[in-house]
Amino acid sequence: xxxxKKFYLAVLLSVAAIIAGTIWPETKKxxxxxxxTFLELLNSSLQSQTVLFILPLAAVLPCGxxxxxxxxxxxxxxxxxxxxxxxxxxxxxxxxALSGAMVWFLGAFFAGLFFFLLFFSREVLWSWPTxxxxxxxxxxxxxxxxxxxxASLSAGAGALGGSVYLAFGVPFLLWYACIILRERYFEALYxxxxxxxxxxENDWGSNQMGLWMFLLLLALFxxxxxxxxxxxxxxxx
Numbered sequence: 001x002x003x004x005k006k007f008y009l010a011v012l013l014s015v016a017a018i019i020a021g022t023i024w025p026e027t028k029k030x031x032x033x034x035x036x037t038f039l040e041l042l043n044s045s046l047q048s049q050t051v052l053f054i055l056p057l058a059a060v061l062p063c064g065x066x067x068x069x070x071x072x073x074x075x076x077x078x079x080x081x082x083x084x085x086x087x088x089x090x091x092x093x094x095x096x097a098l099s100g101a102m103v104w105f106l107g108a109f110f111a112g113l114f115f116f117l118l119f120f121s122r123e124v125l126w127s128w129p130t131x132x133x134x135x136x137x138x139x140x141x142x143x144x145x146x147x148x149x150x151a152s153l154s155a156g157a158g159a160l161g162g163s164v165y166l167a168f169g170v171p172f173l174l175w176y177a178c179i180i181l182r183e184r185y186f187e188a189l190y191x192x193x194x195x196x197x198x199x200x201e202n203d204w205g206s207n208q209m210g211l212w213m214f215l216l217l218l219a220l221f222x223x224x225x226x227x228x229x230x231x232x233x234x235x236x237x
Contacts, residue, residue: 007062007103010058010103013054013057013058013107014058014103014106014107015114016054017050017055018051018111020048021045021048021050021051023041023045023048024041025119039115039128039136040132042108042112043136046108051143052198058107059154060100061168062099063100064155066096080234085234088234089227090227092230096152096223096226097222097226100144100151101147101151105144142197142215145215145218146194146218148222148223149221152219152223152225152226153226154170156229156230157171191214197214
């Protein structure tokens with residue numbers, strides 16, 4: 001994963017999306033900024049429409065077509081002989097699930113570093129408010145789980161259909177189909193809306209625990225689905 005150019009392209013895309021979605025604060029020459037401004041900027045940027053649009057694209061870019069590429073190059077048979085089908089499936093499922101999350105973790109890190117260098121020295125107090133930190137990590141955690149689900153879904157769809165277009169298209173189409181379904185037909189069914197998964201604006205129980213359980217189970221379901229598709233496809237080899 002880390003030796004692929006697509007991985008670094010996806011990280012760059014995520015950084016660009018975060019910065020493009022930033023609502024920049026109004027600054028005056030002799031007026032200091034509120035403490036924690038750079039953290040609040042990062043948190044609000046992670047919830048922007050730009051990030052919501054790019055999220056399903058950047059998450060699937062590193063590993064969405066990995067199985068198809070290995071199969072077409074006949075490298076897949078060598079990997080299975082060298083290891084085993086079980087080890088190959090485990091390695092592929094874990095790597096794929098982590099790839100989507102890693103892309104957005106690094107994207108948030110580099111964007112946060114950019115905001116830090118730009119604004120931290122101009123803040124009135126050099127301190128990080130605890131509430132802002134918790135809110136930022138909660139938003140980032142929801143993004144990482146969503147990105148992990150998308151990456152697994154992408155790899156599974158690509159392997160099942162044998163098409164790169166399915167690998168990259170299915171997660172994107174399902175992501176926006178869920179948004180449209182909620183906005184136009186099922187307004188009260190906010191659990192199907194990916195926007196809600198990131199922004200957590202509705203009631204999911206104490207400390208939004210219901211949302212965390214939902215996203216964790218979704219990531220596990222997509223990973224298991226990816227595993228099942230790989231096992232089925234490897235029977236042909």
